Amino acid sequence: MPNNLSDGLFLGGRYRLLNQIGAGAMGTVHRARDEFLGRDVAVKIIRPSATSELDLRRSDAEAKILARLNHHSLVTLLDAGSDTSNPDYPLIYLVMELVQGLDLRDRLKQGTLTRRQAALVGYDLALGLDYIHGNGVVHRDVKPANVMLFDYGSEDARIRAKLTDFGVAMVANDPQSQHGTFSGTAAFMSPEQARGEESVPASDVYSLGLVLLQCLTGSPAFPGPALESALARLLRDPEIPAALGEDWVSLLKAMTAQEAAQRPSAHDVSMVLYDMVVRARGRHRVDPELLPDNEAQRMDAVRRYELLDTPPDGAFDRVTALASRVFNVPVAIVSVVDTDRIWFKSHHGTDVTEIGRDPGLCASAILQDDVYVVGNARQDPRTLANPLVAGEFGLQFYAGVPLETSDGFNLGTLCILDTQPRSFSAEDAQTLSDMAAIVMNDLEMRLESRRASASHSAG
Known part of the structure; x- marks a missing residue:
């Protein structure tokens, strides 16, 4: 991607870039003005690794698939497209709701989450992962910086979490899918990602396990430089303190199993976390007599x-x-x-x-x-x-x-x-x-x- 991507770029005849508000390995994020609806949005600009016309058409089609996904645990994707006005620097762009507030990375700088808060955040994220996995999308980069936190401004309202940047690696033709290379965030990648193998839904479950472990302990399980961190998980499992309690230890060990096939699905993780929330509500505790027998299925509905x-x-x-x-x-x-x-x-x-x-x-x-x-x-x-x-x-x-x-x-x-x-x-x-x-x-x-x-x- 050119370093001098300027503000004022007009994408799709609709979105005018205003200023850059973020950057990552896959591209840059900009505040933009939707001239058609008169509102500000966030635009993620992705530089695909492949630039042939066929590859660009495929990336554009995949971006539009992502834009059709809609779930309350995902930051809303509003639109998607490609820009080939500069043939030397073709761009894929994703248009998202502009989110105001902390991401989980910034929240954790303030201290750890309680067990109940971690269970609620994990529950929301597992639901989002279950949804995108059901639509054939693997996130590939589940980490605190890609988790947005929301609350509703009242004393009793709980924090809710939404996942962002889902599917960006897929749209960008991420070389991670090519055997022998790896990309993503080293501190949270799965063993198969560290080996340069193809990411699967269970890879996201492993990463979510590491995110939840950091929420509870305050420290990443695999710190250090990227290569050292990535290789560490091939040599050992993350350390899960017994003090977290039997329920958390059991769940996190399952989520971070070395073999992908041994990990629970995102749906199963969401059900376990839901049960943990019900058992540990504190002052938010719901009387068990007020819970229908089919509560999990009712919430699915x-x-x-x-x-x-x-x-x-x-x-x-x-x-x-x-x-x-x-x-x-x-x-x-x-x-x-x-x-x-x-x-x-x-x-x-x-x-x-x-x-x-x-x-x-x-x-x-x-x-x-x-x-x-x-x-x-x-x-x-x-x-x-x-x-x-x-x-x-x-x-x-x-x-x-x-x-x-x-x-x-x-x-x-x-x-x-x-x-x-x-x-x-x-x-x-x-x-x-x-x-x-x-x-x-x-x-x-x-x-x-x-x-x-x-x-x-x-x-």
Whole structure:
């Protein structure tokens, strides 16, 4: 890549480079202006190792495949393309959401993560890896600098992690795939990468294991110069302190097994980490009685409908406004129940957008097959100690209908709330159920539309 890549370069007739904000082995990252939508984005400029017209067409096609990937544990890729205006320096570019905030590398400079924080970060990253592996993409460079951290600004909101730079090595025709050479970040590469062999999904699992180990200990497992670090993992396994606990030691040993075939899949890692989060929530602990028997599968369904880490959905505002008028209640909500939070996708009559899972009655409502009703919360033994009842909000009435998928999983609820006790008839229950069906029908239609679009693109 030319050293004098100038600001102001106009890519794809749409993206004008403003200034460089990062650099790595595979290319440079620039803040750019999307002239079409009038917003700032991040553009990754990649210099392919191969420059033939055929190779450039292949890289361009692969970049477009990456741009179609969409998952809440990945930094969103918005567009992709190639620029051959200078035939001596053809470029592949990826357009991504512009992320403001710390990456995991910078966060670890402040100190280690708690076991629960590490499990949550690892859970998010394992989900992202499982998704890209299922789409035929291997990351090849899982490391703290490629992990972006987010939180939602409230005391109870947990840190969430998103993976960036996925598939860049593939698009750039990374020589790592050629036997006898290696590339990537030495401190986090797998043994097969260190041997110059082809990367496989299990290579990303190994790297994630080293990332999590550093999150917990504060130090890289294989420090030192690049060659020394890369060769060290061929001679020994990483040292995993027994003080981390049997669950962490067992998981990290499995993830960093020398042989790729002996490592768990990213999906299996996500399930183990999910169980660890449930067991070690501390003040965020969710009552086991409020966890459905099929909780892991239910959360898979929530992710399938792409309901997490998205803003409140204006499409449902008319439904909640209608529910408020029909039942003459001050508050109506479309909720989604996450692992430890309840997100309000539409919230009429309140500015609150999320609460912890434990105090939220929606967590109880999703365990039901029918409407969940609390007519007088201050006299109902199920809710006497609930902070929403005893606290400032003064909740006294709740009715919620589960949002049930076509294959039987409850994503969340359509619920109504009041600060006065109320009766709720069978006719009322049917009306609320009909409104919930409208919400669920919309979600099903969106899911089918995405599947149809993906099928059309693949064709």
